[in-house]
Each structure stands twice: as structure tokens, then as C-alpha cells.
Amino acid sequence: MLQEMRAVASEASGGDQKSLLTLRDVGKSFSNGVTALRNVDLTIGQGDFVSLLGPSGCGKSTALRIIAGLSTPTTGMLDWHGGQGRSDIGFVFQEPTLLPWASVFDNVWLPLRLRGVSREKATPAIREMIDRVHLSGFEDAMPRELSGGMKMRVSIARGLVTKPRLLLMDEPFAALDEITRFKLNNDLLELWQDERFTVVFVTHSVFESVFLSNRIVVMAARPGRVFREISVDAPYPRDEAFRTSPDYATLCRETSQVLGEAITLGGGAHDGH
Amino acid sequence: MTAIEPQAGTVPLDPEEARRVRAARLERIGKWVLPLAIMVLAVWLWDRICVWNEIPRYILPRPGEVVATLYTDAGLLFGSLLVTLRITFLSLLLAVAGGVGLAVLFAQSKWVEMSFFPFAVILQVTPIVAVFPLINIYVDNQTAKLLLCAWIVAFFPILSNTTLGLNSVDRNLIDLFRLNGATRWQELWHLRLPAAMPYFLGGLKIAGGLSLIGAVVAEFVAGTSGQSSGLASRIIEAGYRLNAPRLFAALILISFTGIVIFLALTLVSHLVLRRWHESALRQER
Known part of the structure; x- marks a missing residue:
């Protein structure tokens, strides 16, 4: 069953598609005895928009941190195809995580600045990124003057300013209201289609994962593991029309069912979290 | 700031809001006037105590x-x-x-x-x-x-x-x-x-x-x-x-x-x- 789903998924995402990164038998255990991840095999193709969907404690954030290199796996390994440099990765956290003492411009500059790129040299890239996330005119604003959604836009611009091949996002829109979240979902998809980077997106929202991704990896908890993969065949560009379409509703229902099974399996049904 | 600030006086205020504005204004004035008044009062009292009790200047000067x-x-x-x-x-x-x-x-x-x-x-x-x-x-x-x-x-x-x-x-x-x-x-x-x-x-x-x-x-x-x-x-x-x-x-x-x-x-x-x-x-x- 599981293999079958995988086969379908890889076919859907195009047989000739190159893979960017493969996780082979990745596991992570902590000193307190918790096994956050076990036997995770996952291939992320170039240009994929992969969502990691699952209940709390299924290790989706841990998986993201391992991919980012912020955490080392206890077992297994990461295989980057065609080599990997640190600058291949952009990371967007659950909170905007901006430097409160720096302007929007300087916050977006930060990743380049840490690479030794001067303000003058970085300016075109920074301006372009700020424009891409629709924040032109707010370059000199301080983070505290911005709304939650705008802060998240800055965070995304900062994640993309180095033109990474892979953008990792850890429940980036979880704290936002629904209207703002929808808007950011649309804008993120637009960016992704234009720039052709790869996204691994951690979420616990079925609706968000179906709307955004071409592949959904449903994870189960205790121990964290891949439960099943779902491929979302709906064509891009996806817009508000897709959000209200029957196809979308069907996909959401199916995904919800799979997530429900994963939760029951993980014993998380009685979990309050 | 992008917030719109209504110009004082152009908007009719309800009693509660008017009370709040009044209280805020009083507080702004009181913040300076009160400590100053108490200070002046204390100095005056100091002076009076010296005079009333005829305290010599080498003990407590005015x-x-x-x-x-x-x-x-x-x-x-x-x-x-x-x-x-x-x-x-x-x-x-x-x-x-x-x-x-x-x-x-x-x-x-x-x-x-x-x-x-x-x-x-x-x-x-x-x-x-x-x-x-x-x-x-x-x-x-x-x-x-x-x-x-x-x-x-x-x-x-x-x-x-x-x-x-x-x-x-x-x-x-x-x-x-x-x-x-x-x-x-x-x-x-x-x-x-x-x-x-x-x-x-x-x-x-x-x-x-x-x-x-x-x-x-x-x-x-x-x-x-x-x-x-x-x-x-x-x-x-x-x-x-x-x-x-x-x-x-x-x-x-x-x-x-x-x-x-x-x-x-x-x-x-x-x-x-x-x-x-x-x-x-x-x-x-």
C-alpha cells in the first residue's frame, strides 16, 4: 500500500524530474529517551513543494531541522544530489524572528551581510526581494511597526534573498489570521512558481497543505515517522478559484482521512495537543 | 506610524472618552506640578522649623x-x-x-x-x-x-x-x-x-x-x-x-x-x- 502510494507520487511529479535531496533511514533520538524520528526515507525533488503534515510530536519540525543541518540525525544520512552548500538553504520560522533593532531593509540584508556582501552591493537583490513580497515603501520601517503578516513577508524575503535552492518553512503562517494566511499562501505560490525553488513546508493544517503542495507527506507520532505520501495532482497556478472548487474539497477530505488514520496510529487521538 | 490619528477637537467625543482625555491631561500636568509643590512645601517647612525653634545655624541652617x-x-x-x-x-x-x-x-x-x-x-x-x-x-x-x-x-x-x-x-x-x-x-x-x-x-x-x-x-x-x-x-x-x-x-x-x-x-x-x-x-x- 505504502509503496503503491509512493510510486504514484513520483510518477505524478514527473519521472524525469531530478531529485534534490534524499533522506535515507533517518532517525533521531534524544537523551531523554524520546525517539523523535524513526526510519524516515524521503526524496525531495527539484522544484517540489512538499508539505510535512502531522500531529504535534510527529517529528516534522525535527525533520526540517535535520534537513537544515541545525540538528544531526542519530541514524541514517542526508544525500544532497549535486553537492550542497550552506547557501542552498533558506529558513522561515514559525515566528517572524526579525532583528527588532534593524529596519526591514537591514533584516533582509542580514543573510547577505553575514556572507560579507556590502550594503551597496546587496541593495538590488534586497530591493527586488522586498518588492517580490509586496513590501516596497516599507524598507525603513522597523519590525514593531508592521503587522504580523507583514513581518512574515519580511521573514520570507530574508529567506529567499540568497536565492536558495531549498526553502524550509516551519509552520510559518500558523499564528496568522485566516485572511492574512490565505493571502500569504497565494503570494508564496506565486513566488515559488516564478523562482522555481524547492519548498519543504511543515504544517498541521490539511487545508494549507492541500492548497500549496504537490506532495503531502503525512507523518505519525510516537515515534515520528512517515505514514503515507499523497500526491496533489491539481494543476498550478492555484488561486482563489481552486480554494472554492469541489476538487479542493475532495482532496482535503481525503487528506483529512489519511491524517486521521495517522493520528489514530500514533495514539494521538486522545492527546489534547 | 501608519495609524490614523484623528485630530483632537474635530471628532465629537462621548462622555467616557472626554473623561479619559481630561484625566490624561491632568496626569500630564500633575506629574510635574505635584512633586514640585511638595518640594517647595518641604523647603518652606524646613525654613519655618528653623525659625520657630530658633535652631542655631551650626546645627541646622535655613x-x-x-x-x-x-x-x-x-x-x-x-x-x-x-x-x-x-x-x-x-x-x-x-x-x-x-x-x-x-x-x-x-x-x-x-x-x-x-x-x-x-x-x-x-x-x-x-x-x-x-x-x-x-x-x-x-x-x-x-x-x-x-x-x-x-x-x-x-x-x-x-x-x-x-x-x-x-x-x-x-x-x-x-x-x-x-x-x-x-x-x-x-x-x-x-x-x-x-x-x-x-x-x-x-x-x-x-x-x-x-x-x-x-x-x-x-x-x-x-x-x-x-x-x-x-x-x-x-x-x-x-x-x-x-x-x-x-x-x-x-x-x-x-x-x-x-x-x-x-x-x-x-x-x-x-x-x-x-x-x-x-x-x-x-x-x-
């Missing part, structure tokens, strides 16, 4: 007399004030350098902090007056003596606050820096030091007052040994000579200096933080 002394002895007193100020500022400068320097050192490794922080605490909790006889034996130079003394009193709040600040950086931001291959130096300069700024400035405000106290106390215990005659020496001297007006004048100069230092550091703190830190933001809504 306020007017103190002010007159401030004027007549200006040369002497302000000269001494300069001496005290010099020690105060030098020790504050050293406290900043030492406090921040040690805090940065502590931030480099938990081990360093664990090993050396107890020393800083010991230095802080031992009363300086009790330590001074030792300093007196080991250090010859009078200025160095006073400086060391004031420094010991003033550096601790800067050290402990800055250490706390350097360690209270958002974990995610540290991850972000690591992801972008930041060096230790970059992490310190672009992340930890700015994040510690509000904490440091809080410590600086305390240290400013303490360095003045340190300078005065040091001079007290060092005794009036001739050449270095700061305000403390003037007070002791005036005490011996039963020159109460001058004693009071010197006292007023010291507390006035303390107030100015505090206000100046508060202003510095506000100017540095006003664009980003919660503590410096005007309450809105």
Missing part, C-alpha cells in the same frame, strides 16, 4: 543660608565637585569597559561564566568600606585608590545585566545565524550585543548612581589627605568646623549631580532604544 553659601563658596565647592566628577566618570567608564568586557568573555563559554561569576559576586557583596583599608595598603596613588574603589561598586550591575542580555537571545535567531554560516564574531556583533543593549542600558543607569556613591564613599574612607579634595572631603571638613551651611551646600551638590547623571543616562537609554524597544515606546491606545 535653606536661604545654604543657597547663599552655595554662592559665596562657589569656587571652593565647584572645584571639589569637579574632583568628585572626575573620579565618578572615570570609574563609570572603567565600569562600562570592565563590565561589558567581562560579560562578553563570559558569553564566550558557559565554563568561563561558571568559573568566574562567583568572584564578581564576592566582589560585589563585600562592603567596600571594609575592603578599603586593604586597597589603602596596596595602592599608593590616591586617584587610583579612589578609582578602584568606585569601580568595584559600579561594575557589577553592568556585568550582570549585560551577561543576562547576551544570553537572552532568541534561539531561532541564533539558528538563523548558524544557518547563514555566521562566525562567532558576527554572532556577537550583529546579534548578541544589540540584543543585550536594553539590559546593558538598565545596568548603566544603576551604575551611574553607584559610581558617584563609590567616588564619595571612597573619599570618605580615604580621608582628607590634602591634595585630592572632592566634595566628600569638604563635607568632613565642614563637619569638623561646624560649618553646617557649607555641609548642606555640598550635600545638595552631590544629590544634584546624582540626579543629573540619572537623567542623562535615562536620556541616552531612550535615544538608543526609542526606535525598537518596548520600554522606550510611548503607550498607544
Whole structure:
């Protein structure tokens, strides 16, 4: 069953598609005895928009941190195809995580600045990124003057300013209201289609994962593991029309069912979290 | 700010809102007027008590007399004030350098902090007056003596606050820096030091007052040994000579200096933080 789903998924995402990164038998255990991840095999193709969907404690954030290199796996390994440099990765956290003492411009500059790129040299890239996330005119604003959604836009611009091949996002829109979240979902998809980077997106929202991704990896908890993969065949560009379409509703229902099974399996049904 | 601010007076206010505006205006005025009125009242009462009880001027001078002394002895007193100020500022400068320097050192490794922080605490909790006889034996130079003394009193709040600040950086931001291959130096300069700024400035405000106290106390215990005659020496001297007006004048100069230092550091703190830190933001809504 599981293999079958995988086969379908890889076919859907195009047989000739190159893979960017493969996780082979990745596991992570902590000193307190918790096994956050076990036997995770996952291939992320170039240009994929992969969502990691699952209940709390299924290790989706841990998986993201391992991919980012912020955490080392206890077992297994990461295989980057065609080599990997640190600058291949952009990371967007659950909170905007901006430097409160720096302007929007300087916050977006930060990743380049840490690479030794001067303000003058970085300016075109920074301006372009700020424009891409629709924040032109707010370059000199301080983070505290911005709304939650705008802060998240800055965070995304900062994640993309180095033109990474892979953008990792850890429940980036979880704290936002629904209207703002929808808007950011649309804008993120637009960016992704234009720039052709790869996204691994951690979420616990079925609706968000179906709307955004071409592949959904449903994870189960205790121990964290891949439960099943779902491929979302709906064509891009996806817009508000897709959000209200029957196809979308069907996909959401199916995904919800799979997530429900994963939760029951993980014993998380009685979990309050 | 992008928020739309309605112009006062153009919008009709409901009674509750009008009451709120009135209360806010009263509070703004009261904030200045009340303490000033109480101060004036206290000085007046001081004056009356002197008159009613016919207290001799060498025990409690009348306020007017103190002010007159401030004027007549200006040369002497302000000269001494300069001496005290010099020690105060030098020790504050050293406290900043030492406090921040040690805090940065502590931030480099938990081990360093664990090993050396107890020393800083010991230095802080031992009363300086009790330590001074030792300093007196080991250090010859009078200025160095006073400086060391004031420094010991003033550096601790800067050290402990800055250490706390350097360690209270958002974990995610540290991850972000690591992801972008930041060096230790970059992490310190672009992340930890700015994040510690509000904490440091809080410590600086305390240290400013303490360095003045340190300078005065040091001079007290060092005794009036001739050449270095700061305000403390003037007070002791005036005490011996039963020159109460001058004693009071010197006292007023010291507390006035303390107030100015505090206000100046508060202003510095506000100017540095006003664009980003919660503590410096005007309450809105």
C-alpha cells in the first residue's frame, strides 16, 4: 500500500524530474529517551513543494531541522544530489524572528551581510526581494511597526534573498489570521512558481497543505515517522478559484482521512495537543 | 506610524472618552506640578522649623543660608565637585569597559561564566568600606585608590545585566545565524550585543548612581589627605568646623549631580532604544 502510494507520487511529479535531496533511514533520538524520528526515507525533488503534515510530536519540525543541518540525525544520512552548500538553504520560522533593532531593509540584508556582501552591493537583490513580497515603501520601517503578516513577508524575503535552492518553512503562517494566511499562501505560490525553488513546508493544517503542495507527506507520532505520501495532482497556478472548487474539497477530505488514520496510529487521538 | 490619528477637537467625543482625555491631561500636568509643590512645601517647612525653634545655624541652617553659601563658596565647592566628577566618570567608564568586557568573555563559554561569576559576586557583596583599608595598603596613588574603589561598586550591575542580555537571545535567531554560516564574531556583533543593549542600558543607569556613591564613599574612607579634595572631603571638613551651611551646600551638590547623571543616562537609554524597544515606546491606545 505504502509503496503503491509512493510510486504514484513520483510518477505524478514527473519521472524525469531530478531529485534534490534524499533522506535515507533517518532517525533521531534524544537523551531523554524520546525517539523523535524513526526510519524516515524521503526524496525531495527539484522544484517540489512538499508539505510535512502531522500531529504535534510527529517529528516534522525535527525533520526540517535535520534537513537544515541545525540538528544531526542519530541514524541514517542526508544525500544532497549535486553537492550542497550552506547557501542552498533558506529558513522561515514559525515566528517572524526579525532583528527588532534593524529596519526591514537591514533584516533582509542580514543573510547577505553575514556572507560579507556590502550594503551597496546587496541593495538590488534586497530591493527586488522586498518588492517580490509586496513590501516596497516599507524598507525603513522597523519590525514593531508592521503587522504580523507583514513581518512574515519580511521573514520570507530574508529567506529567499540568497536565492536558495531549498526553502524550509516551519509552520510559518500558523499564528496568522485566516485572511492574512490565505493571502500569504497565494503570494508564496506565486513566488515559488516564478523562482522555481524547492519548498519543504511543515504544517498541521490539511487545508494549507492541500492548497500549496504537490506532495503531502503525512507523518505519525510516537515515534515520528512517515505514514503515507499523497500526491496533489491539481494543476498550478492555484488561486482563489481552486480554494472554492469541489476538487479542493475532495482532496482535503481525503487528506483529512489519511491524517486521521495517522493520528489514530500514533495514539494521538486522545492527546489534547 | 501608519495609524490614523484623528485630530483632537474635530471628532465629537462621548462622555467616557472626554473623561479619559481630561484625566490624561491632568496626569500630564500633575506629574510635574505635584512633586514640585511638595518640594517647595518641604523647603518652606524646613525654613519655618528653623525659625520657630530658633535652631542655631551650626546645627541646622535655613535653606536661604545654604543657597547663599552655595554662592559665596562657589569656587571652593565647584572645584571639589569637579574632583568628585572626575573620579565618578572615570570609574563609570572603567565600569562600562570592565563590565561589558567581562560579560562578553563570559558569553564566550558557559565554563568561563561558571568559573568566574562567583568572584564578581564576592566582589560585589563585600562592603567596600571594609575592603578599603586593604586597597589603602596596596595602592599608593590616591586617584587610583579612589578609582578602584568606585569601580568595584559600579561594575557589577553592568556585568550582570549585560551577561543576562547576551544570553537572552532568541534561539531561532541564533539558528538563523548558524544557518547563514555566521562566525562567532558576527554572532556577537550583529546579534548578541544589540540584543543585550536594553539590559546593558538598565545596568548603566544603576551604575551611574553607584559610581558617584563609590567616588564619595571612597573619599570618605580615604580621608582628607590634602591634595585630592572632592566634595566628600569638604563635607568632613565642614563637619569638623561646624560649618553646617557649607555641609548642606555640598550635600545638595552631590544629590544634584546624582540626579543629573540619572537623567542623562535615562536620556541616552531612550535615544538608543526609542526606535525598537518596548520600554522606550510611548503607550498607544
